Structures are given as structure tokens and as C-alpha cells.
Amino acid sequence: MSGSATTALAVVLIIAPLLPSLASRTVAFITGRRGAPLLQPYRDLVKLLGKRAVYSRTTTGVFRAAPIAVLATPLLAAALVPFDGHGSLAGFAGDAIAFAGLLALGRMLLALGGLDTGSSFEGMGASRELAFASFIEPALFLCFAALALTTGELSLGRMLGGAIDRGWAQAPASLAMVGVSLFVVMLAEASRGPVDDPATHLELTMIHEVTILDHSGPDLAFLLYGSALKFALFAALVVDTLMPRTGWPTPLAVAALIPALAVVAVLVGVIESTFARLRLVQVPQFLAGAAALAALGVILRVR
Amino acid sequence: MLLAAIVVLPVAGALGAWFDRDPGRRTVWLLGGALAHLSLVALAWRFGPGAPGFGWLAFDPLGGLVLTLVSVVFVAVACYAVGYLRREAPRGGHAFVSCMLAFLASASLVALTRHFGVLWVGMEATTLATAPLIYDPTDRRSLEAVWKYLMICSVGIALALLGTFFLATAQLAGSGGPTTLMLPDLIANAHGLHPAWLRAAFVFLLIGFGTKMGLAPMHTWLPDAHGEAPSPISALLSGALLNAAFLAVLRGFQVVHAAGLADFARPLLIGFGVLSLVVAAAFLLGQENYKRMLAYSSVEQMGLLAIGVGLSGVAAYGALLQMLGASLAKAMLFLAAGNILIGFGTKQTAEVTGLLKRLPVTGTLFVVGLFAITGSPPFAVFPGQVVMLTGAVHAGRLWIALVMVVLEATVFMAMGASMLGMVLGAANAAPRPSPEREDRWLIAPPLALMLLILLLGLYVPAGLHQALAAAAATLGGGAP
Amino acid sequence: MERTGEVLLLLVLMTDFAVLVTDRLSTCIRIMAAQGVLLGLLPFASGAAIGVHTVVLSLGTIAIKSIVLPRVLSWAIREAEVRRELEPSIGPIGMVVLGLVAVGVAFGVATRLPHAGATVLPGLVPVSLASLMMGFVVLTTRRKALSLVIGYLMLENGIYVFGLTLAGAIPLLVEMGVLLDVLVGVFIMGLVVFQIHRQLETQDSRRLTELRD
Numbered sequence: 003m004s005g006s007a008t009t010a011l012a013v014v015l016i017i018a019p020l021l022p023s024l025a026s027r028t029v030a031f032i033t034g035r036r037g038a039p040l041l042q043p044y045r046d047l048v049k050l051l052g053k054r055a056v057y058s059r060t061t062t063g064v065f066r067a068a069p070i071a072v073l074a075t076p077l078l079a080a081a082l083v084p085f086d087g088h089g090s091l092a093g094f095a096g097d098a099i100a101f102a103g104l105l106a107l108g109r110m111l112l113a114l115g116g117l118d119t120g121s122s123f124e125g126m127g128a129s130r131e132l133a134f135a136s137f138i139e140p141a142l143f144l145c146f147a148a149l150a151l152t153t154g155e156l157s158l159g160r161m162l163g164g165a166i167d168r169g170w171a172q173a174p175a176s177l178a179m180v181g182v183s184l185f186v187v188m189l190a191e192a193s194r195g196p197v198d199d200p201a202t203h204l205e206l207t208m209i210h211e212v213t214i215l216d217h218s219g220p221d222l223a224f225l226l227y228g229s230a231l232k233f234a235l236f237a238a239l240v241v242d243t244l245m246p247r248t249g250w251p252t253p254l255a256v257a258a259l260i261p262a263l264a265v266v267a268v269l270v271g272v273i274e275s276t277f278a279r280l281r282l283v284q285v286p287q288f289l290a291g292a293a294a295l296a297a298l299g300v301i302l303r304v305r
Numbered sequence: 306m307l308l309a310a311i312v313v314l315p316v317a318g319a320l321g322a323w324f325d326r327d328p329g330r331r332t333v334w335l336l337g338g339a340l341a342h343l344s345l346v347a348l349a350w351r352f353g354p355g356a357p358g359f360g361w362l363a364f365d366p367l368g369g370l371v372l373t374l375v376s377v378v379f380v381a382v383a384c385y386a387v388g389y390l391r392r393e394a395p396r397g398g399h400a401f402v403s404c405m406l407a408f409l410a411s412a413s414l415v416a417l418t419r420h421f422g423v424l425w426v427g428m429e430a431t432t433l434a435t436a437p438l439i440y441d442p443t444d445r446r447s448l449e450a451v452w453k454y455l456m457i458c459s460v461g462i463a464l465a466l467l468g469t470f471f472l473a474t475a476q477l478a479g480s481g482g483p484t485t486l487m488l489p490d491l492i493a494n495a496h497g498l499h500p501a502w503l504r505a506a507f508v509f510l511l512i513g514f515g516t517k518m519g520l521a522p523m524h525t526w527l528p529d530a531h532g533e534a535p536s537p538i539s540a541l542l543s544g545a546l547l548n549a550a551f552l553a554v555l556r557g558f559q560v561v562h563a564a565g566l567a568d569f570a571r572p573l574l575i576g577f578g579v580l581s582l583v584v585a586a587a588f589l590l591g592q593e594n595y596k597r598m599l600a601y602s603s604v605e606q607m608g609l610l611a612i613g614v615g616l617s618g619v620a621a622y623g624a625l626l627q628m629l630g631a632s633l634a635k636a637m638l639f640l641a642a643g644n645i646l647i648g649f650g651t652k653q654t655a656e657v658t659g660l661l662k663r664l665p666v667t668g669t670l671f672v673v674g675l676f677a678i679t680g681s682p683p684f685a686v687f688p689g690q691v692v693m694l695t696g697a698v699h700a701g702r703l704w705i706a707l708v709m710v711v712l713e714a715t716v717f718m719a720m721g722a723s724m725l726g727m728v729l730g731a732a733n734a735a736p737r738p739s740p741e742r743e744d745r746w747l748i749a750p751p752l753a754l755m756l757l758i759l760l761l762g763l764y765v766p767a768g769l770h771q772a773l774a775a776a777a778a779t780l781g782g783g784a785p
Numbered sequence: 786m787e788r789t790g791e792v793l794l795l796l797v798l799m800t801d802f803a804v805l806v807t808d809r810l811s812t813c814i815r816i817m818a819a820q821g822v823l824l825g826l827l828p829f830a831s832g833a834a835i836g837v838h839t840v841v842l843s844l845g846t847i848a849i850k851s852i853v854l855p856r857v858l859s860w861a862i863r864e865a866e867v868r869r870e871l872e873p874s875i876g877p878i879g880m881v882v883l884g885l886v887a888v889g890v891a892f893g894v895a896t897r898l899p900h901a902g903a904t905v906l907p908g909l910v911p912v913s914l915a916s917l918m919m920g921f922v923v924l925t926t927r928r929k930a931l932s933l934v935i936g937y938l939m940l941e942n943g944i945y946v947f948g949l950t951l952a953g954a955i956p957l958l959v960e961m962g963v964l965l966d967v968l969v970g971v972f973i974m975g976l977v978v979f980q981i982h983r984q985l986e987t988q989d990s991r992r993l994t995e996l997r998d
Binding site: 420429437440445449453455459466470474478486528529533588597 | 917950955963980984998
């Protein structure tokens with residue numbers, strides 16, 4: 003059990019940078035371009051790790067702590083997610099809250115790092131990042147609440163690993179809504195369209211990109227890998243919710259994760275290329291819709 | 306068969322008037338339909354009460370009283386309309402007569418049916434049949450009135466449909482016989498109905514049909530619709546439609562009473578009734594539009610009826626008597642107001658003076674109507690109100706009697722001040738050339754109604770007394 | 786059968802939410818047409834016995850609620866040239882929150898109600914109440930005359946869903962009478978909406994304030 007969990011975690015850690023790359027490649031394919039090679043992120047990471055970070059004179063330790071936090075928090079959170087569809091590496095009752103808390107911690111340090119540069123520009127990015135988070139987090143908590151109510155379990159590993167089958171038998175409607183809601187949360191957390199545009203470098207439209215603008219070298223590599231890992235974590239949550247693999251033999255369950263994650267990434271790319279990026283005022287409405295869907299899942303279950 | 310004819314005959318008349326090419330003959334359809342209906346209703350009193358029901362239709366004293374009232378008011382309005390149509394283009398144009406007769410059919414259906422679903426369909430049909438009569442596409446005030454009338458009444462009535470469904474659920478969930486929604490079944494098995502669903506059903510029926518009846522705070526459409534409608538239509542709304550809605554509320558109360566839950570329903574009726582009295586009195590003070598003044602007086606009358614039934618005992622008898630007298634008086638007042646509007650061309654109380662000199666007959670009718678509607682002897686409203694007050698005192702509800710007396714006095718002063726101001730005084734320059742002589746068609750119907758009120762005030766025939774007592778008995782009341 | 790019914794009910798709720806957040810009137814009309822189809826299919830999945838009654842009711846509902854009424858309302862807004870709800874008093878997020886409150890209350894109330902028919906779909910009562918309350922939300926927050934008609938339709942549809950729990954206890958003729966009343970009612974409302982626009986050059990029902998005391 004823990005052996006397969008370790009294997010699955012290792013697989014996810016390895017393929018994480020592929021997900022944003024695959025999504026962008028899909029967008030390129032649909033819009034008729036060739037796009038960057040799939041393995042480009044790995045090359046970028048290697049290149050960045052070999053360089054030296056440059057720090058502005060105005061920055062302090064907060065700026066340097068941000069990339070480490072952004073890398074460390076999803077790594078820790080990854081231990082709580084049952085990638086193999088059976089159980090997680092670590093887990094305790096209520097660890098879903100810890101999962102959300104870790105990601106919030108990473109986000110807070112990223113925002114502080116942005117503010118630390120003293121640039122009005124990064125400050126704007128930080129403010130947007132946090133403003134949207136205030137809509138993402140309720141949705142996430144409502145999703146977890148609905149999952150806990152439908153499965154009767156309190157830890158992520160047990161909810162998505164063991165009891166999710168029972169949940170589908172009892173409250174399919176609630177779980178379907180949770181799945182859709184989690185997907186939207188993933189789009190926002192991974193800074194993909196229609197919430198954010200990872201390809202933009204126009205100041206007024208950037209959200210995530212602008213916050214990491216001043217980072218360089220290994221720091222930037224940490225940030226890129228950290229956000230790719232966050233994408234993978236949420237994609238895995240979506241896969242675990244919509245495709246319960248409790249009954250499958252563990253090697254098959256681990257193996258099935260890879261194509262499933264790929265499908266999610268392609269789907270993200272398709273959505274990004276079919277829907278126009280939302281105006282900034284519409285993003286909260288979009289995220290509130292996801293929260294409402296999850297809330298409906300909770301209400302249907304509470305009765 | 307006779308009962309079906311009462312409903313079908315006006316429908317046939319409506320169709321006949323619609324397909325008749327000659328506009329002049331439409332008034333013949335209207336008068337013919339009205340008189341034929343009245344004679345059928347008279348026949349129904351002769352044969353109806355003892356006869357078995359016909360499908361969804363049945364004749365009982367309560368429904369019969371409302372049916373007769375509707376028919377009498379309709380005949381008066383139809384006669385008045387003959388004269389009215391010579392002066393004013395009818396709202397609804399081609400469909401005017403058809404809509405009037407369709408209203409008569411749907412109100413008769415409401416009065417005669419013993420099936421709650423059919424009752425609802427008939428009630429909503431009265432709204433739809435009367436809306437075109439208020440609707441004048443060139444006048445934005447009329448548009449506003451018809452819009453409020455349609456929206457508020459439709460939403461209210463929709464809630465009554467929910468109440469009807471709750472009633473069926475009370476039958477389904479309880480142990481009381483088949484789920485038929487038939488009044489006799491409901492009353493016979495009343496104790497088997499599920500009490501919680503029955504309570505919910507009554508609340509929704511009261512709010513829903515109460516909206517149509519004009520109980521505060523759902524009354525807001527009423528002054529607008531009555532104020533903007535052509536005067537004969539206002540008379541029809543006040544004298545016939547509101548009573549049909551009141552009957553629908555009473556049908557719900559009959560079931561609740563039979564189930565032994567009357568103690569739950571009474572405070573609700575009294576609460577809505579008192580609120581209606583207060584609202585009506587407040588808006589009557591300083592009311593500048595005499596048609597709206599009459600409309601608020603209708604709100605007050607409906608409030609009194611709700612209180613009377615809520616008090617039960619002899620007060621229920623009083624309320625029914627009051628319903629007869631006040632409806633006839635109100636119809637008469639609206640017809641007289643129509644004459645004033647034709648003569649003076651304004652609805653503003655302040656612009657009308659010297660009514661007695663300008664339009665002597667109408668002026669007299671107006672003064673008599675004021676005393677009749679506010680419950681002065683010797684008119685028909687007076688005995689009803691006395692019986693109701695007696696009922697309140699006997700029931701130990703002194704405070705209700707006190708509230709009624711105080712608010713009635715307020716209403717009398719408010720209406721008296723503005724109506725006497727219109728009637729007395731010098732005849733000022735006419736804003737519109739007044740007809741040399743008051744038209745007989747416009748004078749005779751309100752005069753006839755006034756005579757009827759006077760007669761009923763002086764003497765209640767034995768047959769009517771029995772019918773009133775029998776109807777009150779189904780509401781938990783008794784004869785004085 | 787029960788699964789299908791639950792899916793249909795869920796879709797009814799979703800269409801209600803869609804109306805709450807949509808400010809384009811023509812889209813609202815289309816959503817209501819879709820809801821009409823869902824309502825027409827519901828009697829087959831509500832657990833009641835299927836007979837002539839069910840078929841006629843279903844066909845009548847679909848014909849009136851998803852074909853005739855949408856056409857009437859579309860005609861009214863096309864002729865009156867109105868497109869959008871004017872500056873809604875409550876934004877989409879607020880509307881969704883109100884809708885969620887309605888759903889929560891509806892489900893809360895429905896579980897406390899004494900059980901009605903044992904044979905029917907359990908979701909009918911809560912969805913009916915939720916739909917009813919969301920209709921009231923639309924009626925009280927929207928300004929355009931046409932939006933109020935749509936709110937009335939939502940309310941009416943909620944009551945229709947409740948009627949399905951009675952599973953044939955209401956005679957077919959009465960049900961058709963109810964449908965006919967709704968049809969004629971909305972038809973006249975559509976006509977008035979059109980005239981209000983012609984008269985006022987705007988459909989804002991809050992400008993209908995001449996009649997007051």
C-alpha cells in the first residue's frame with residue numbers, strides 16, 4: 003500500500019512539469035501552431051538551475067524565502083494526496099484543511115515576495131493573486147466538505163482512496179458537482195485560462211506571471227516546478243474524484259494515473275483555447291460559480 | 306344539467322358576441338346573457354339545494370348566495386353598460402362583451418364547483434377575463450394598473466394552487482378516504498386529513514385567494530385596478546369578483562372547520578381582516594381620487610368579512626349579510642361614480658362640486674350610497690354590522706368590536722368629508738359639456754340596486770334568512 | 786428510473802440558477818424553454834404509473850412551456866427591442882448566494898415535512914420549493930417587466946413539480962385547465978409587456994409608479 007503510494011508520488015513528481023507543457027501544446031495545436039517541445043520545461047529547469055540568482059538591492063530575505071516556500075508547500079501537500087487511488091503516504095483526520103493551509107502558506111509567501119520588490123507592478127500581481135484566492139479557497143473547502151459528507155471520512159487519503167466508491171453509490175449528483183468544481187479550482191490554482199493566461203506578457207492582464215517576474219536562476223526554477231506540482235496535485239484530486247480506482251489492482255491504478263493526468267491537461271488546453279480569457283471582474287463570478295456548485299453538492303447531501 | 310347550463314350559457318353568449326359582426330347587437334348578447342343567467346340562478350334556488358350534484362358542480366347555500374350576488378350585480382352592470390357604451394369606447398374593443406360574459410361564466414364556475422382544482426381554474430380565469438377590460442394600450446396609467454393586477458393576482462393565485470396541492474397531499478398523507486379534492490369528501494373525512502398539511506394548505510389558500518380578495522397587505526393591486534378600470538368594470542370587480550375570491554377562501558375554511566382546526570384558522574382571518582381595516586382607514590383619510598376612495602372602502606369591506614368569519618358564531622351570519630349589502634352598495638356607488646366621471650371628466654374629488662345641482666339623481670344616489678356603505682340604518686349593511694358586533698361581544702372579543710367601531714367611524718368621517726364636499730356646493734363651470742338630462746340607462750341600474758339595499762335593510766325574507774343560516778352553519782356560525 | 790428522475794430534477798435546479806445569473810433576456814427565455822422540456826419529461830420519471838394522463842400532460846407541458854410561451858415572450862422582446870436586464874440590483878454572485886439559500890431552506894424544510902406520497906421521487910418536494918423560492922427571488926430583484934414574467938413562470942413551474950407528487954390525484958381536465966390558464970395569463974402579460982415598452986420607451990417596471998397614494 004505505502005509502496006504503491008511512494009511509487010505513484012515519484013511518478014507524479016517526475017511528470018509534473020509535463021502537465022503545463024502538454025496543456026500549452028494542446029492550445030498551440032488547436033490554434034494551428036506547432037508549439038514548444040513537450041520536454042522543454044525540463045530543459046528550462048536544468049538551464050535555470052545552472053544559473054546564479056540575481057537579487058535587487060531593495061529586496062530582503064522574504065524575497066528569497068518565497069521560492070523555497072512555493073516549492074516546499076506543494077511537496078509537503080503531495081504526501082496527503084492518494085495518487086494511487088488507494089491511500090496517501092501520510093494522512094490524519096482533517097488533513098484536507100492542512101492541504102489547503104499549506105497551499106495558502108505558499109501563496110502568502112509568494113505574494114509577500116512580490117511586495118518585497120517594492121515594485122507597484124508586482125504588488126498588483128500579488129493583490130490579484132490573493133483576491134482570487136479568497137474565492138478559490140471557499141470553493142476548495144466546500145468541495146472537501148462535500149467529499150467528507152458523501153464518503154463519511156475526514157482525511158484526503160481515506161476520502162478519495164477508500165470510501166469514494168460508497169460516495170458514488172449514494173450521492174452521485176454531489177460528487178459530480180464536486181468534480182466539476184474541483185476542475186475549476188484547478189484551472190485557477192494552476193493559473194490557466196480562462197482565469198489567467200500563462201502565455202501573456204502584457205502587464206495589465208498578467209496575474210501569476212507578474213508575481214514571479216523578478217525571480218531568476220534556481221529561484222525561478224523552484225517557482226516553475228512548484229506551480230507545475232500544484233497543477234498536478236489538483237489534477238490528481240480531480241482524477242481521484244471522477245475516476246475512483248479503489249477496486250483496481252495497485253499497479254494498474256498507478257499506471258492509469260498517467261494517461262488520466264494527460265487527459266486532464268489536454269482538456270485544460272482545449273478549454274483555454276475555446277473560451278476567451280475572462281475579464282478581471284468576471285473571474286470572481288466564475289470562481290463563485292464553482293463555489294456555488296460545491297455548496298449545492300453539500301446541500302444536496304445534508305438534506 | 307341546470308348547474309352546467311349556468312356556466313355554459315355565458316360561454317355561449319361570449320362566443321355569440323365574439324362572432325356577431327354587428328357591434329350594435331353585442332349589447333343585446335350582453336343583456337340577454339345577463340338576464341338568462343339570472344333566471345337560471347332563480348331556477349337553481351327552486352330546484353338546486355336538494356338536487357344531487359352534477360359532476361364537479363353542486364349547489365349549496367353558500368355558493369348560491371355568491372352566485373346570486375354575482376348574477377344580480379352583473380345584470381345591473383350589463384344594463385348600465387348599454388348606456389355607457391353610447392358614450393365611451395369600450396376597453397377591449399371587439400372582445401368587451403365576450404370578456405364580460407366570460408367573467409360571468411368563470412365566476413359562476415367558482416360559485417358552483419365543489420372541486421378545489423376547478424375552483425382554482427375558475428378563479429384564475431376571472432383574472433384573465435377581466436384584465437382585458439381594464440387594459441387600454443394608449444393610457445399608461447391603465448397599463449400600470451393592468452400590469453399590477455395581472456402580476457400580483459397571478460402570483461397570489463399561484464400560491465393558492467400550491468395550497469390546493471397541499472390539500473390533496475393532506476388527503477394523500479392522511480387516512481381520510483380517496484384523494485379527490487372534492488369538497489364533500491374533504492368535509493366528510495375531515496378528521497382523517499393530515500393536520501400539518503391541512504394547516505399549510507389553508508395558509509396558502511388564504512394568502513393566495515386573499516390576494517384576489519384584496520386583503521391587506523396583498524391588496525396593492527386593488528385600488529389601482531378599481532381606480533383605472535371603466536366604472537362598470539369597477540362595479541363588477543367590487544360587487545362580484547371580490548366575493549367570488551372570498552368564497553374561495555371560505556371553501557378552504559369549511560374544510561379546516563370540519564377538521565376541527567378552526568382555532569388555527571380564525572386568528573389568521575382576524576389578523577388579515579384587522580390589518581385590512583387599518584390600511585383602508587389610513588389610505589381613506591385624505592384620499593383625493595373618489596374612485597380610489599371607493600376601492601379602499603372595498604378593502605375595508607373585505608377586511609370586515611374576514612373578521613366576521615374569523616369570529617364565527619353569529620358574526621359569520623352577519624358577515625354573509627354584510628357581504629350581500631356591501632357588494633350591492635359598492636356596485637351602486639361605482640356606477641354612480643361612473644356618471645360623475647362622465648359628467649365632470651375628472652376623478653379628482655376636489656374638482657367635483659355641486660353634484661346635487663348638476664346631476665341630481667346621481668348626487669342623491671351618491672349620498673345614499675355613502676350612508677349605506679358605512680353601515681347606517683335602514684340599509685342592508687347595517688343589520689350585518691350590528692350582528693357582527695354582537696357576535697364579537699358575545700365571543701368575548703371586546704377589543705375586536707372596539708377596533709371595528711373606531712375604524713368604521715374613521716372610515717365614515719373620511720368618506721363623508723370628501724363625498725359631501727362633492728355633493729354639496731355650487732355647480733362650477735363644467736369642464737365638459739354635460740348632458741342635458743341624465744341617461745335612463747345610466748340611472749336605472751344604480752337606482753334598482755339602491756332599492757334592493759333598502760329592501761334588504763328593512764326586511765330579510767325568510768328564504769334568505771334560511772340560506773344565510775345554512776351557509777353560516779358550514780362555517781361554524783349560527784343565526785342570531 | 787429513479788436515477789433519471791434525479792438527474793432531471795438536478796437539471797431543473799441548474800436551469801433555475803442559470804436564470805438567476807443571466808442578464809440577457811433572450812437567454813433567459815431559452816433557459817425557460819429548456820426547463821419546460823425537463824418538466825415535460827419529469828412525469829415519466831417521477832415514479833407514478835404511466836398512462837394516457839401522463840402522456841397528455843407531458844405533451845401539453847412541452848408544447849405550452851417550451852414552444853408557445855417562449856415564442857410569445859421572444860416576440861414581445863423582439864418587438865420591444867430590449868436585450869438585457871438593466872443594472873441588476875443584485876449582481877450574479879449575490880443572486881447565486883440567494884439561490885443557494887433558497888435551495889438550502891427548501892431541502893431543510895422538505896426533510897422536516899411529514900412524508901407525502903411514498904411511491905414518488907423524494908427529490909420532487911425540495912426541488913419544487915427551491916424553484917418556487919428562486920422564482921420569488923427573481924420577482925423581487927429584477928426590474929424589467931419581462932424578467933418578472935420569467936420569475937412568475939419559475940414559480941409556476943415549481944408548483945407544477947409539487948403537483949407531480951400527487952401522481953394523478955388531480956384529474957387531467959383540471960391539469961389542462963391549469964396549463965391553459967398559465968398560457969393565457971402569460972400571453973396577456975406578454976402583450977402588456979410589449980405595450981408598456983411602447984408607452985414608456987423602457988420596460989423598467991419600477992417606472993410604473995404613477996399610481997400611488
